[in-house]
Amino acid sequence: MSADTHTSKLRNPLITKFRSYKEISDDVFKSVEGSPSKLWYIGLSISICALVMGIAAVSYQIIYGIGTWGLNKTVGWAWDITNFVFWVGIGHAGTLISAILLLFRQKWRTSVNRAAEAMTIFAVMCAGIFPIIHMGRPWLAHWVFPYPNMRGTLWVNFRSPLLWDVFAISTYFIVSAVFWYVGMIPDFASLRDRAKTGIKKSIYRFFSFGWNGSHRTWHRYEMLCLILAGLATPLVVSVHTIVSFDFATSVIPGWHTTILPPYFVAGAVFSGFAMVLTLLIITRKVMNFENYITMGHIEAMCKIVLLTGMFVSLAYMTEFFVAWYSGNEYERYAFINRATGPMCWAYWIMVTCNVISPHFFWFKKIRTNVAAVFILSIIVNIGMWFERFVIIVTSLHRDYLPSSWASYSPTKIEVITFIGSFGLFFTLFLLFVRFLPAINVAEVKTVLKFARNKNEKC
Amino acid sequence: MKNANRKLIFGVFEDEEHLIEAGKSLRDYNIPILDIYTPFPVHGLDELLEIKRSRLPIITFFACLFGCLVAIYFQVWTSKYSWPLNIGGKPFNSFVAFIPVAFEITVLMGALITVAFFLYRCGLFPGKKETILDANMTNYSFVLAIEHNNAAIDFDQVSTIMKKHGASEVVNHG
Numbered sequence: 001m002s003a004d005t006h007t008s009k010l011r012n013p014l015i016t017k018f019r020s021y022k023e024i025s026d027d028v029f030k031s032v033e034g035s036p037s038k039l040w041y042i043g044l045s046i047s048i049c050a051l052v053m054g055i056a057a058v059s060y061q062i063i064y065g066i067g068t069w070g071l072n073k074t075v076g077w078a079w080d081i082t083n084f085v086f087w088v089g090i091g092h093a094g095t096l097i098s099a100i101l102l103l104f105r106q107k108w109r110t111s112v113n114r115a116a117e118a119m120t121i122f123a124v125m126c127a128g129i130f131p132i133i134h135m136g137r138p139w140l141a142h143w144v145f146p147y148p149n150m151r152g153t154l155w156v157n158f159r160s161p162l163l164w165d166v167f168a169i170s171t172y173f174i175v176s177a178v179f180w181y182v183g184m185i186p187d188f189a190s191l192r193d194r195a196k197t198g199i200k201k202s203i204y205r206f207f208s209f210g211w212n213g214s215h216r217t218w219h220r221y222e223m224l225c226l227i228l229a230g231l232a233t234p235l236v237v238s239v240h241t242i243v244s245f246d247f248a249t250s251v252i253p254g255w256h257t258t259i260l261p262p263y264f265v266a267g268a269v270f271s272g273f274a275m276v277l278t279l280l281i282i283t284r285k286v287m288n289f290e291n292y293i294t295m296g297h298i299e300a301m302c303k304i305v306l307l308t309g310m311f312v313s314l315a316y317m318t319e320f321f322v323a324w325y326s327g328n329e330y331e332r333y334a335f336i337n338r339a340t341g342p343m344c345w346a347y348w349i350m351v352t353c354n355v356i357s358p359h360f361f362w363f364k365k366i367r368t369n370v371a372a373v374f375i376l377s378i379i380v381n382i383g384m385w386f387e388r389f390v391i392i393v394t395s396l397h398r399d400y401l402p403s404s405w406a407s408y409s410p411t412k413i414e415v416i417t418f419i420g421s422f423g424l425f426f427t428l429f430l431l432f433v434r435f436l437p438a439i440n441v442a443e444v445k446t447v448l449k450f451a452r453n454k455n456e457k458c
Numbered sequence: 459m460k461n462a463n464r465k466l467i468f469g470v471f472e473d474e475e476h477l478i479e480a481g482k483s484l485r486d487y488n489i490p491i492l493d494i495y496t497p498f499p500v501h502g503l504d505e506l507l508e509i510k511r512s513r514l515p516i517i518t519f520f521a522c523l524f525g526c527l528v529a530i531y532f533q534v535w536t537s538k539y540s541w542p543l544n545i546g547g548k549p550f551n552s553f554v555a556f557i558p559v560a561f562e563i564t565v566l567m568g569a570l571i572t573v574a575f576f577l578y579r580c581g582l583f584p585g586k587k588e589t590i591l592d593a594n595m596t597n598y599s600f601v602l603a604i605e606h607n608n609a610a611i612d613f614d615q616v617s618t619i620m621k622k623h624g625a626s627e628v629v630n631h632g
Binding site: 218224 | 498
């Protein structure tokens with residue numbers, strides 16, 4: 001190859017070890033075509049155990065009702081909605097990587113976008129469970145959609161942010177899934193043409209839509225990806241904005257603030273990237289993807305975590321400042337109560353994890369230390385869960401009437417349901433890395449020659 | 459592109475840059491290129507195939523417009539005409555409150571209709587039987603195809619040009 005045209009003194013190659021196009025296919029498709037490792041089976045068994053526990057807990061609370069939760073008249077939202085916001089937030093990194101980084105032409109996204117998008121879809125599925133079971137009668141969940149019905153055709157209330165949420169989350173799920181699938185069509189075609197047995201070939205043939213890599217198709221395909229990225233970018237911002245409207249449009253001190261939408265979006269990207277790091281550090285190790293998901297990728301994501309972590313810190317400070325500056329005593333009390341009240345331990349866990357811990361990522365030594373990044377990513381995940389818990393529970397538990405002040409602690413059922421959602425998430429993710437190509441092979445091949453040294457040969 | 463009944467000459471390349479060079483050379487000889495098959499999108503082929511910019515964004519624009527109008531119409535109709543409900547004394551046509559849902563439906567329609575149109579335009583559908591010229595062309599080989607119905611095209615000439623630029627194999631097909 002004429003390598004001189006690709007050399008760069010300023011940038012490092014995106015794929016660390018030189019691989020031919022064939023070797024890239026072999027490396028990535030190995031997990032799909034071969035049999036999985038022992039580690040994979042162990043991981044799947046643990047995930048399925050957690051999932052089964054979750055199913056049992058959800059069944060129990062469907063049979064006996066929401067009274068099995070620790071909610072009371074004052075604290076009407078707690079773990080369920082915390083988990084909902086937590087999981088929706090996790091999903092945001094996938095769309096950010098696949099859509100926003102595509103628009104910004106960040107080529108490093110090619111190795112991580114498939115797995116991150118998968119994570120988005122699974123996280124949104126986990127998120128969707130919580131509002132549905134919180135309805136109490138989940139078999140009537142379809143009532144949230146406007147359809148002609150026998151109740152005189154009574155429509156839904158389009159003025160309610162909770163209904164906006166239904167539309168936002170459903171659209172987000174559908175568009176993410178479509179974007180994900182469209183990205184996989186060329187890889188299904190590769191798998192189809194590599195498959196030897198008839199059954200495998202016909203399965204891949206079904207899913208690859210007759211793709212043959214004609215440039216006329218590629219040309220339209222690239223336009224399609226650009227359009228979908230352009231649509232998904234405002235969509236992802238709108239989703240967490242609308243989630244924040246669930247709180248911001250109410251008149252609860254601590255919720256009723258205009259900063260909530262950008263604050264939630266920044267927090268979502270922050271927690272999402274932390275989860276991407278957690279997952280990909282494991283995936284690259286278990287699947288031998290170290291040459292594709294390189295230290296460069298991990299560093300880039302650490303930098304995004306650092307940046308969005310600072311956005312989140314700024315939002316915390318702004319909230320406090322505005323609560324003081326507003327002169328509204330309820331607002332002031334809500335925030336003083338957060339930091340010094342009976343639930344202040346949750347607040348300070350949040351501050352430690354979200355404000356302090358990302359600053360370790362200023363140091364290159366820490367950004368390039370996989371173990372350190374892994375631990376910090378988990379700390380950020382914990383911090384972001386507590387952020388939602390703090391926003392929801394500390395704002396609710398002491399409302400306008402001191403006579404109705406209450407506390408909240410979760411029941412076993414709620415804890416097991418939360419564990420179950422992790423079970424669902426990891427079960428789906430492990431099935432994904434086993435049965436679908438976890439790296440977008442076609443896109444990775446486009447960056448193979450990026451900044452490639454001319455001494456390396458095909 | 460339906461190749462089943464066509465007479466083709468195609469060259470198989472190991473590297474996309476060799477293919478581009480061969481394509482440019484063929485163009486200099488006024489030999490039209492029918493299509494190029496690559497395992498990933500290669501840039502610089504649009505000129506060789508004389509492809510115009512895709513008009514897919516126009517579809518997206520109208521799909522989004524359609525989604526937006528339908529969502530606004532439906533929300534106003536249900537809330538003001540079909541079954542007006544007094545919710546906290548808000549106006550029946552609370553237009554501003556309808557914007558979030560209208561936005562979501564705009565994006566949803568834009569995405570789904572564009573993807574559907576893309577599949578239709580490229581003739582892709584679930585279970586379609588693929589037309590493959592070279593077994594590796596969705597993995598690591600690059601195929602440049604020329605239609606051979608025209609008597610003016612000489613196989614040997616095409617073969618020489620392609621081989622000069624690094625084709626590993628040139629096939630006279632059909």
